[in-house]
Amino acid sequence: MLSLKAKLKDGTEVEILDSPEKIPVREYLEYINAMMEEGAWLTHKRKSTMKEEKFWKRDVISKIKRGRMIYLGAVRGGKVAGASSAEKGVGRNENNVCIGIAISGKFRGNGLGELLMRRTIAVAKEKFRPKNIFLTVAEPNKAAWKLYEKVGFRKIARFPDWIEKDGKYYAQLWMVLK
Ligand SMILES: CC(C)(COP(=O)(O)OP(=O)(O)OC[C@H]1O[C@@H](n2cnc3c(N)ncnc32)[C@H](O)[C@@H]1OP(=O)(O)O)[C@@H](O)C(=O)NCCC(=O)NCCS
Secondary structure (H helix, E strand, O other), X not given: OOEEEEEOOXXXXXXXXXXXXXOOHHHHHHHHHHHHHHOOOOOOOOOOOHHHHHHHHHHHHHHHHOOOEEEXXXXXXXXXXXXXEEEEOOHHHOOEEEEEEEEOHHHOOXXXXXXXXXXXXXXXXXXXXXXXXXXXXXXOOHHHHHHHHHOOEEEEEEEEEEEEEOOEEEEEEEEEEO
């Protein structure tokens, strides 16, 4: 298992792991549920249970072992500071790789998102040699699409009235790495 240290803009050191194996499920639960509480623009919609999170962790480990997924988790003082992933599609989509990322509230604006994105892209290119690296993002989530533009993604499609949040519909942007 890979483990490397990285320094954020303010000098904070984080450890980056390429599997969730060593990170306790309760830490993932705290990380994801804090984001649900703040109403983050994730596809995930409600708080998870311990059982769901255990299942999620097992599923990620299995996908990594089967060569279908790349995962990077950033940890600081035992807490999950952020995580990113790149997952191959299936069948005729197998060379299209989808990226996802989420940084914990107090670690935002400190370069961690950019660091994880750039590393995930580099590893995905090397490991999967994909045709396309893409992602989707809710249009109001400007912090996210600004980050994606910064690392080389460009908007290729806009699906109006696509993402539901608190009873309202918002556009979803599809972006591809150019
Ligand atoms: C979007 C997210 C991943 C950004 O991570 P981050 O660690 O805060 O980003 P960084 O500090 O590395 O910033 C990198 C770039 O992103 C953009 N960015 C980050 N935060 C921004 C903000 N609040 N407003 C506008 N642009 C922003 C900027 O281009 C920034 O570059 P700059 O510092 O040169 O201006 C983070 O806010 C997050 O996880 N949000 C909640 C979950 C989420 O929305 N995930 C994405 C779902 S599609």
